[in-house]
Amino acid sequence: MAKRIDVSGLHVYYGDFLAVEDVSMTIEPRSVTAFIGSSGCGKSTFLRTLNRMHEVTPGARVQGKVMLDDQDIYAPDVDPVAVRREIGMVFQRPNPFPTMSIYDNVIAGAKLNNKRLSKSEADDLVERSLRGANLWDEVKDRLGKPGAGLSGGQQQRLCIARAIAVEPAVLLMDEPCSALDPISTLAIEDLISKLKESYTIVIVTHNMQQAARVSDVTAFFNLAGTGKPGKLIEMGETNKIFTKPEKKETENYITGRFG
Amino acid sequence: MTTPTRQTSAGAPGGGATPSPTGGLLLSRSLPRFFEPALLLVLAAVVGGALFLTGLFNVPLLAVVTLLAYMVTITIASAVVENGRKAKDRLVTAVVYACFALAMVPLVSLLWTVIVNGLQRLDGYFLTVSMNGVTPSMDAGGVYHAIIGTLMITGLAAVISIPIGLMTAIYLVEYGRGRLKQAITFFVDVMTGIPSIVAGLFVVALWMMVFGPGKTNGAAGAIALSVLMIPVVVRSCEEMLRLVPNELREASYALGVPKWLTILKVVLPTAIAGITTGIMLALARVIGETAPLILTAGSSAVAINWNLFNGQMMSLPVFIYSQVRMGNAINYERAWAAALTLIVIVMLLFFVARLVSRFFAPKLGR
Numbered sequence: 001m002a003k004r005i006d007v008s009g010l011h012v013y014y015g016d017f018l019a020v021e022d023v024s025m026t027i028e029p030r031s032v033t034a035f036i037g038s039s040g041c042g043k044s045t046f047l048r049t050l051n052r053m054h055e056v057t058p059g060a061r062v063q064g065k066v067m068l069d070d071q072d073i074y075a076p077d078v079d080p081v082a083v084r085r086e087i088g089m090v091f092q093r094p095n096p097f098p099t100m101s102i103y104d105n106v107i108a109g110a111k112l113n114n115k116r117l118s119k120s121e122a123d124d125l126v127e128r129s130l131r132g133a134n135l136w137d138e139v140k141d142r143l144g145k146p147g148a149g150l151s152g153g154q155q156q157r158l159c160i161a162r163a164i165a166v167e168p169a170v171l172l173m174d175e176p177c178s179a180l181d182p183i184s185t186l187a188i189e190d191l192i193s194k195l196k197e198s199y200t201i202v203i204v205t206h207n208m209q210q211a212a213r214v215s216d217v218t219a220f221f222n223l224a225g226t227g228k229p230g231k232l233i234e235m236g237e238t239n240k241i242f243t244k245p246e247k248k249e250t251e252n253y254i255t256g257r258f259g
Numbered sequence: 260m261t262t263p264t265r266q267t268s269a270g271a272p273g274g275g276a277t278p279s280p281t282g283g284l285l286l287s288r289s290l291p292r293f294f295e296p297a298l299l300l301v302l303a304a305v306v307g308g309a310l311f312l313t314g315l316f317n318v319p320l321l322a323v324v325t326l327l328a329y330m331v332t333i334t335i336a337s338a339v340v341e342n343g344r345k346a347k348d349r350l351v352t353a354v355v356y357a358c359f360a361l362a363m364v365p366l367v368s369l370l371w372t373v374i375v376n377g378l379q380r381l382d383g384y385f386l387t388v389s390m391n392g393v394t395p396s397m398d399a400g401g402v403y404h405a406i407i408g409t410l411m412i413t414g415l416a417a418v419i420s421i422p423i424g425l426m427t428a429i430y431l432v433e434y435g436r437g438r439l440k441q442a443i444t445f446f447v448d449v450m451t452g453i454p455s456i457v458a459g460l461f462v463v464a465l466w467m468m469v470f471g472p473g474k475t476n477g478a479a480g481a482i483a484l485s486v487l488m489i490p491v492v493v494r495s496c497e498e499m500l501r502l503v504p505n506e507l508r509e510a511s512y513a514l515g516v517p518k519w520l521t522i523l524k525v526v527l528p529t530a531i532a533g534i535t536t537g538i539m540l541a542l543a544r545v546i547g548e549t550a551p552l553i554l555t556a557g558s559s560a561v562a563i564n565w566n567l568f569n570g571q572m573m574s575l576p577v578f579i580y581s582q583v584r585m586g587n588a589i590n591y592e593r594a595w596a597a598a599l600t601l602i603v604i605v606m607l608l609f610f611v612a613r614l615v616s617r618f619f620a621p622k623l624g625r
Contacts, residue, residue, distance in 0.1 A: 085514075111524075112521070
């Protein structure tokens with residue numbers, strides 16, 4: 001189910017502005033890859049190109065190749081909607097649909113696409129996804145209540161449940177814990193370790209301890225200079241990046257001597 | 260005036276504590292809570308008495324003089340007892356309340372007049388018979404045909420305007436880009452400012468071209484009304500759609516939901532409460548239009564006409580207009596009763612809109 005992502009020579013533009021320059025990397029299936037780097041260095045932008053979400057912003061475009069197993073997702077006849085069904089996404093701020101109950105939020109992917117689910121299929125999917133997101137026990141008695149009534153951490157896990165309910169191959173997470181308290185963060189991190197058994201996970205984080213705790217591979221992004229595009233500086237096993245990085249810039253960043 | 264105030268405030272619990280030389284930094288003297296209403300009452304009594312003595316007494320004058328006197332006294336009292344910042348606060352509070360009261364005066368007076376005058380004639384009989392076969396000065400006849408006309412014409416106007424307006428708004432918010440979007444926004448703004456009589460003339464000219472002279476019917480009125488209604492619907496729906504957070508659209512896209520389904524099933528339901536209110540406001544704006552309907556739907560229908568496409572159709576505003584022009588006491592009574600009927604219909608519309616918004620609004624409870 002999990003798939004490999006292979007990016008080569010990817011440039012990301014907003015109009016004429018080059019935001020991210022020449023990124024090539026391989027993201028292994030059934031592993032957690034973390035993107036770290038300072039704000040504005042293009043990690044989120046790059047993450048959003050992996051499921052063609054950046055196209056939602058007017059004027060955004062890319063050059064280069066992103067292979068999902070052996071399919072280029074930027075090939076001319078590829079439907080971005082189909083890409084997003086394969087590559088799900090969890091956002092920085094929890095965003096459950098305010099008009100829907102917890103139950104409906106989980107099966108939103110199917111419901112919004114007018115897919116017919118029998119009652120038992122839907123119940124099954126809801127339970128499976130909520131269990132997958134470690135939320136089932138907390139909400140099983142109030143599935144009919146609005147999703148917006150949950151706490152922030154629960155909402156974020158609800159969003160993860162919603163993302164895994166469409167059974168994607170890859171799960172992208174854009175700073176999923178930045179709006180959460182330490183306990184909820186821990187819950188999400190546990191969940192990530194569990195999810196990597198069946199998904200390819202890419203997570204953007206500002207929290208280096210978090211990257212060190214949850215990821216197998218870490219990629220460090222940085223700006224080439226003020227007003228210049230963001231670049232991938234170094235990528236490698238998390239252990240190695242955090243103990244013996246090859247580049248001086250990486251070392252400065254993770255030791256907090258960032259200049 | 261100020262001397263007794265200072266005495267009361269000095270004895271007031273909690274507020275007028277004498278500032279101690281040390282540690283009184285956070286404490287400050289303040290006027291007691293009942294001071295404001297008490298002052299207002301006293302001033303009203305004093306001013307009322309003075310006006311009586313001079314023989315100039317009337318209610319508006321009393322209100323204005325009392326209010327001005329109140330603003331001056333409260334400011335001075337507060338400046339003396341409290342401090343400059345609080346004095347300004349009390350003055351501005353008084354001004355704001357006064358403005359609010361001033362704004363309410365015409366509204367309450369209007370409602371009161373319409374209700375008092377309208378109730379004289381408004382009864383089951385008035386609501387259920389038409390003016391068919393009633394001579395203008397006869398003590399009979401009712402407004403049934405005009406209610407039917409108003410409901411049918413505005414109904415058709417709504418059926419035309421709501422889809423066009425809503426879809427234009429969706430285009431502007433979700434798809435529109437560049438020149439075309441700017442042009443549409445500009446023309447919608449221009450249309451908002453079209454005088455209603457011009458909309459009527461436009462339809463008269465159109466009907467003249469298409470059907471020849473002398474054709475007045477309900478549909479023409481409905482089209483004139485939708486010319487007025489569409490820009491209002493576009494504007495309010497646009498605002499409401501813009502309020503839907505982008506995160507929700509992205510959440511939907513990220514689940515592999517196509518754009519049109521996202522709009523239909525995420526954006527519209529989230530904004531539905533506001534959209535309903537906006538549409539109701541637009542309806543309320545056109546339901547009282549008179550001029551375009553006189554030109555297009557006719558002003559002399561007396562019988563019930565259920566056919567929007569054939570013959571003149573009376574409506575409530577036009578009924579009021581034509582009754583007032585006849586000028587007998589009975590005509591005025593009918594006009595007031597019809598006005599009250601119209602207001603009640605608009606209120607019912609708003610009531611329904613409230614119910615709809617409450618029913619569909621995003622739920623946040625636990």
